[in-house]
Amino acid sequence: MTSDYHSLTREAVVKLLEQRDAELKNKDTQLKNKDAELKNKDTQLKDKDAELKDKDAELKDKDAELKDKDAELKDKDAELKDKDAELDVHKQYTPGEAMEKALRYAFAVWIRIGRYVQDGRFNVDNNLMEQAIRPITLGRKNYLFCGNNEGAENNAIFYTFMACCREADIEPYKWMKEVLSRPLLDMTEEELTKMLPSNFK
Structure with missing residues (x-):
């Protein structure tokens, strides 16, 4: 056991x-x-x-690259100002004269004017915008008779759409006819966005 x-x-x-x-x-x-x-x-x-x-x-x-470019532009601006001082270019014109004003403006914004050579997204000029607002400028006096503020706002919206159609290479009448045939009040924000001239197909 x-x-x-x-x-x-x-x-x-x-x-x-x-x-x-x-x-x-x-x-x-x-x-x-x-x-x-x-x-x-x-x-x-x-x-x-x-x-x-x-x-x-x-x-x-x-x-550092951007700083170098900015420094380069500043050097060029200083060089231009020195040349301007040497040539007394402004003194060649009467103060207030159109050419004198143009030269002073060009030298004052020279750095900003040169930005388009650094970034390809910038245009050399704003001709597209000028062309877009030309009809509005030509008809400016007529817009004094819009009736009220709401009418003027609706008019501005209408011309904005027309300019967008031209920019998107769309026939404005065709776009307007197609848009007005849709039930806009029942459409979602996403559906309305697709109806904008830039997205219209």
Whole structure:
């Protein structure tokens, strides 16, 4: 009996030790997984930090480039002012004369005038806008008889649509006829946006 008791006790102890060893191995595996996860996150953070540093360096390069261009324009502006002073170009004309005013204006806004050579999105002139508002300018006196403020506002909206049609190369009458045939009051904002001349097909 005593031998059997001791034998059972040893078996129970062995099982407890094996169970404890399995628990420790499981915890060790969990710790290793967490360590690998932390290392992975650390690698991701390092990659993001490197990416941000690259972007920061790129922005600094662009900023330096813009500063160089701005400094170059300022140098050219100063050079032009020096030449202007040397030639006394303004003194060749009577103060207030049209040419004198034009020269003073050109030199005053020379840096802004030269912006179009830095960015291709800028036009050399605003002829498109001038052409768009020409009908309004020619009919300015007629607009004194719109009746009231609401009529004048509606008139401005109408001419805006017409100018947009010309810009989009759309026949205004065809566009107006198509738009007015739709149930505008029941249409959503997205549907109305699609009816604008720039989106009209």
